[in-house]
Structure formats: C-alpha cells, structure tokens
Amino acid sequence: MAGVAVVGSGNYELFIDTGFVQDAFILDANPQGVLNNTQYVLNGTTNFAGVLEGCVGVNVRRGRRDQGDQFGTGTMTFTLSDTSGIFNPFDELSPYFDAATAQPGLAPMRKVELIRYDDLNNAEYLFKGYIVNYDYNFALGGIDTVTVFCADDFYLLSQTVLDEFNVSEELTSARLTAVLDLPEVNFPIAQRAITTGTQTLGGAAAFTISQGTNVLSYCTNINEAEQGRLYMSRDGKLTFTPRVGNTLSGSVADFHDDGTEIKFNSLGISFEADQVVNRAVVQILGSNNPQTADDAASQAKYFIQTQSITNSLLHNDTAAATLATYLLEGEPEPRYTSVGTALNMLNTAQRDTVAIIDIGDTITVEKTFTSGAGTTELAQELSIEGVEHTLNIGDGHKILLFTSPTTIVYELILDDAIFGILDADNVLG
Secondary structure (H helix, E strand, C coil), X not given: CCCEEECCCEEEEEEEECCCCCCECCCCCCCCCCCCCCCCECCCCCCEEECHHHEEEEEEEEECCCCCCCCCCCEEEEEEEEXXXXXXXXXXXXXXXXXXXXXXXXXXXCEEEEEEECCCXXXXXXXXXXXXXXXEECCCCCCEEEEEEEEXXXXXXXXXXXXXXXXXXXXXXXXXXXXXXXXXXXXXXXXXXXXXXXXXXXXCHHHCECCCEEHHHHHHHHHHHHCCEEEECCCCCEEEECCCCEEECCCCEEEECCCCCECCCEEEEECCHHHCECEEEEEEXXXXXXXXXXXXXXXXHHCCCEEEEEEECECCHHHHHHHHHHHCECCCCCXXXXXXXXXXXXXXXXXXXXXXXXXXXXXXXXEEEEECCEEEEEEEEEEEEEEEEEEECCCEEEEEEEEEECEEEEECCCCCCCCCCCECCEECC
C-alpha cells in the first residue's frame, strides 16, 4: 500500500512541489548518482516530495459553516518536525534544495496535495492548493519545526483584479465562465466544473465591471445572485452549482448512533433566532426600486429580521423580487448543523466513504433521544456545506462536516403506495 500509515485511518501522503525533479539521476552525487538504483532514474519522473512522515499534524478547512455564509478560500495547515534540518531554507545540502538554481525547493506558491489511499490503493485527494507561507520555528535545545500555511485556488483569484469589462445579459454560469476566460484571470479550463445556472444577470451599462474589481469578490457576487454554491472541490476544481432547491434523495453516507451505520462522536444542533429571515430586500445595480418580501406572520412572532442585498447582479426587478421571496425563512426549525467522526471508529468500507465526502453531497444523520421512560429517534437528510479534516499520524484522522437543511424529493416508483403518487415530493428520476 502506498503512502504513510495513519493509526486506524488508512494510508496517506502529503506531497509538496519542490520546483525541480526529485528523483533524477545525478552524476557524482550520493545517493542520486549510485548506479542501478531504483529510486533515482534517468531524467526523473516527479517534482513532488512526500513529507507526511515528518508531519506533526495536518488541518484542512474547506467550504462554509452555514448556508447563509459565502464560500471562502479553502486552507490547509501542517507542521513538520525538522529533526535533521532538511526543511531549513538555508540548508544547501537538503534534498529539497535545488543546487542548479541555488533556491530552496520548499518555497511559497509551490503546489501541495493531501492524498488518502483507499482500500484498493486508489489515490483520493483531500486537498489541492498552494503553499502561502512557511514559518520556521527554531527551538533552542529542542527540535525545530516548520508550520506551513496553504490555500486553494480561491487564493489566486483573490489576488487578481479585472480590467474594465462590458458584460452581456447572460446566465450566471455563462458570466462566471466569461470572467474566468479573461486574459487577466486565465483560469484553467481543466480545473472547472461549472453547471448551468438558473438566474440571468444584467448586461446594461450599470452592470459594466469596473477596472480594479477583485476577481473572487465578483465571482462571489455572481453566486449571491444565483444562491447556489461556488467552491473549490477536494480535487482542486472550481465548482459552481445552481440555486439550492429540492434535491433528489441520494445520501452518500448514513450516520447513526445505534451502531447500525456509520458511527459519529459529535453532533451540533441548532434552534435559534438567527435562522429567521422574515423581511428580505434585494436591489439590482442601477435601480432605485428595491424589491421587498415580507412574512407578516413571522414578524408578529419573531419581530422583524431582515436580510438585504444591494447592488445585485440580477437582470431585472422581477428576478430581484423572486430572490427576495426565496430568502424568506419565517420559522426557525431545530436541525443538525454538524456531525463529526473519527476514522478509527469505522470499518474499512466506511472509512473510504467518509474520507471523500465533499461539499454539495447529501448525508443522513439519525440520533436517538431518551425521553422519559422511552426513546425517540430523529433522522434528517442534510447537505454538506463545509468539511474539516484533522490528521495526526499517531492519533488518526478526524472529520467534521457542516450541514444545511435540504428539501428532499423522492424518485417516483410505480405502484408504490407512497412513492407512486405523482406530486411535488415524488418525481421522475
């Protein structure tokens, strides 16, 4: 099995792009110049060096914690224990130092990849991005450590600004594609997973993109108009999905506390006033006519709680009014907001399933509650909004999933007493 074994969790590797070929044969070098060795080959094969074995711990955070938040840059932080000094950027004898250019190989803006190998030895990405910063910590009389901060491609978009751009009236997905295609952005086509949007954006003069507009901020505004999801997937693809609505039921993982399915060891439950939006105001660019939606019954019970979007990219007031109505959440409902598990609690197949759960997936969480002399169970189907990984070679792999409620519809089943009824809850698959 490839990679480094992590207690009760599987095999993993953390690869860093050093900027030069790592396993090339080098004359008069030891061990790179030893004849007939299998590690260092003519011309080499890879720029990536595996460093997980020297890691103290790895932490990954991607997505958002709540459906009302915007998606931000995914991050990964890891700490290397530098017992031999090879991670020191001043060490010219380090295997990660490029003698040809006299530059340290472990440098900012190098690519980085966290991989888990499943039971069939297939490599599954948990994070892809770039190193942003190295913090080298000298320990007098102890072992030096290096803390490395990484970010996904949203970081690159956040560091880029647009030239003035005259836009056309088009769907959100088309606008996003047009922005990514601009020469000052030039985001790789192979790293895109853009689904056709449902909302039309404006193309009049008021919607012209100003010189100096931040790319990530503008892309976030596109998603704000769509109310879908815009994020970097675990394998490094910029992913855009349309307005969140009814979802065809299809849970990728079922979490139960009764031992019958995937075990969990933490569960967040929310029932709070912040869930309520009983007045929503949306105003499009160039308009002096804000569109307002009110839930009078909710306002009478929970006072007025407003969500406001100004300078929306939607193309007309009708679309703005529709969005305002979409944003209303008149009644708070208790729901599971997060679920956590540790892979060393699970069997092999469950580990392979849970490790690669990603944003946008649907899961089921079922909890048993003791009430008086009996027990009750509550199961909810939820969408994944955010993922956190905590990895330690000697302690294992822990995962925390942040969720949002989702309206589930079911596939129509002929002659079934419940699922055979053609209505809003049962649909053709």
